[in-house]
Amino acid sequence: MFDVLVIGAGPAGSHTARRLGELGYRVMVLEEHKAIGEPTCCTGILGKDCLNDFPLPPELIWKQTGTARFFTPSGQSFLLSKQPVQAYILDRAGMDRRLAAEAQKVGVEYLMGSPAREISWRNGGVEVIARNGGPPTRIDARVVVLACGPSNLLPRGLGWGDIGDSVLGGQAEVETSATLSQSKGDAADVEVYMGQDVAPGFFAWLVPTTPGKALAGLLCRQNPAGRMKAFLQRLYGEGKIRSTQVQVNYGRVPLLPRPHSYGERVIAVGDAAGQVKPTTAGGIYYGLICAEIAAQVLHDALQRDDLSERSLSRYEKAWKKRLGKEMRVGYWARRFYEGLSDRQIEDIVNHLRGSGLLDKVFQSEEFSFDWHSFAIMRAVGRQVGLPHLLRAVGSALLPGERASR
Numbered sequence: 001m002f003d004v005l006v007i008g009a010g011p012a013g014s015h016t017a018r019r020l021g022e023l024g025y026r027v028m029v030l031e032e033h034k035a036i037g038e039p040t041c042c043t044g045i046l047g048k049d050c051l052n053d054f055p056l057p058p059e060l061i062w063k064q065t066g067t068a069r070f071f072t073p074s075g076q077s078f079l080l081s082k083q084p085v086q087a088y089i090l091d092r093a094g095m096d097r098r099l100a101a102e103a104q105k106v107g108v109e110y111l112m113g114s115p116a117r118e119i120s121w122r123n124g125g126v127e128v129i130a131r132n133g134g135p136p137t138r139i140d141a142r143v144v145v146l147a148c149g150p151s152n153l154l155p156r157g158l159g160w161g162d163i164g165d166s167v168l169g170g171q172a173e174v175e176t177s178a179t180l181s182q183s184k185g186d187a188a189d190v191e192v193y194m195g196q197d198v199a200p201g202f203f204a205w206l207v208p209t210t211p212g213k214a215l216a217g218l219l220c221r222q223n224p225a226g227r228m229k230a231f232l233q234r235l236y237g238e239g240k241i242r243s244t245q246v247q248v249n250y251g252r253v254p255l256l257p258r259p260h261s262y263g264e265r266v267i268a269v270g271d272a273a274g275q276v277k278p279t280t281a282g283g284i285y286y287g288l289i290c291a292e293i294a295a296q297v298l299h300d301a302l303q304r305d306d307l308s309e310r311s312l313s314r315y316e317k318a319w320k321k322r323l324g325k326e327m328r329v330g331y332w333a334r335r336f337y338e339g340l341s342d343r344q345i346e347d348i349v350n351h352l353r354g355s356g357l358l359d360k361v362f363q364s365e366e367f368s369f370d371w372h373s374f375a376i377m378r379a380v381g382r383q384v385g386l387p388h389l390l391r392a393v394g395s396a397l398l399p400g401e402r403a404s405r
């Protein structure tokens with residue numbers, strides 16, 4: 001019997017497995033795909049706090065950046081720039097492989113091409129059945145970690161309910177045109193596009209990776225395929241990419257936590273628990289933070305041989321203490337932004353830029369790519385002009401309330 005069975009070899013799963021492997025536990029990771037890190041539709045942008053806390057080797061870092069160019073709905077553009085480096089663009093598949101290799105080094109076993117289908121409690125442990133066409137594989141463990149991404153299938157089987165809110169994403173690797181490469185060289189900016197036409201309520205991006213290559217993607221609630229087609233056509237029309245005939249991958253990102261992240265002999269980490277920054281839908285950092293917390297709580301529970309629901313409830317308390325406020329404030333801001341019309345976005349951007357408030361918040365020491373509640377509270381706080389903001393919006397929109405367009 002394994003001490004711990006982790007379902008899913010993404011960053012949250014492999015990091016939890018590694019930490020428990022280091023502590024001497026017998027750990028197995030079950031992964032439905034045959035290769036780690038593939039397919040992926042993640043952009044792989046991480047902030048500097050994340051890289052400080054969870055260092056990665058330089059060969060996995062494609063670019064470092066402190067600059068992003070924003071395009072408003074009307075097409076005006078402005079640059080936000082801050083030194084030193086604020087964010088890193090990573091080889092996401094390489095990162096997953098690296099995290100798995102670190103776990104394997106401390107004895108964690110990986111079973112690839114094996115989707116977990118069922119979880120049941122028996123003989124003082126948990127039995128997981130993995131099946132991929134052929135005969136089922138049965139694996140027994142003292143405790144199971146669900147690190148299977150945002151899919152609701154396994155958690156629903158446990159009666160944990162679905163993730164409360166999520167968004168769809170699409171992304172393609174594109175070849176950037178000579179014009180873009182020449183004008184900007186290797187230091188091409190990250191580009192962010194706002195507006196109803198491109199990604200209503202969310203945003204689209206063009207993120208340079210390796211020379212001549214970039215990731216073009218967007219988040220939206222509906223029709224990601226149609227929106228990606230239109231976005232790629234726009235980039236092509238503007239001479240930024242060489243072709244629209246590219247492979248688009250699609251995924252889903254939680255915006256709210258799942259109602260439960262623990263039960264008897266089971267916990268969930270990463271996207272499986274909905275541990276994501278709701279503002280940008282970035283989930284790697286929060287998933288890694290929660291993997292650390294999960295490993296500590298499981299270590300203690302395994303030592304005491306108390307893997308009851310009550311014992312594991314400390315996990316949810318701990319991660320909510322660490323991330324709960326960020327997630328609540330971030331979700332409020334996300335819903336507020338989703339309620340804005342294009343005109344209101346223009347007005348707010350003009351106000352924030354014209355008054356110098358945007359720069360003030362962005363340049364302040366507390367501003368962080370990884371932690372947004374400070375910037376949000378400052379942006380709506382009196383010192384940076386709530387009355388002006390509300391005047392620009394035209395009415396005090398409540399989160400979730402949609403303005404007339």
Ligand SMILES: Cc1cc2nc3c(=O)[nH]c(=O)nc-3n(C[C@H](O)[C@H](O)[C@H](O)COP(=O)(O)OP(=O)(O)OC[C@H]3O[C@@H](n4cnc5c(N)ncnc54)[C@H](O)[C@@H]3O)c2cc1C
Pocket residue numbers: 007008009010011012013030031032033037041042043044045046114115116117147148149150151154168169170171217218250251252253269270271272276281282283284285287
């Ligand atoms: C378009 C897009 C862009 C993004 N960009 C960023 C970004 O720039 N920065 C950032 O921080 N986040 C980004 N994210 C979010 C990020 O990808 C996720 O938050 C992150 O991958 C979550 O990690 P995880 O380990 O929890 O889950 P995942 O990375 O989803 O890993 C889950 C693993 O479980 C496996 N699995 C699923 N079900 C089973 C099963 N039944 N049995 C066995 N294995 C199973 C899957 O194959 C997968 O390997 C983006 C997401 C999207 C959609």
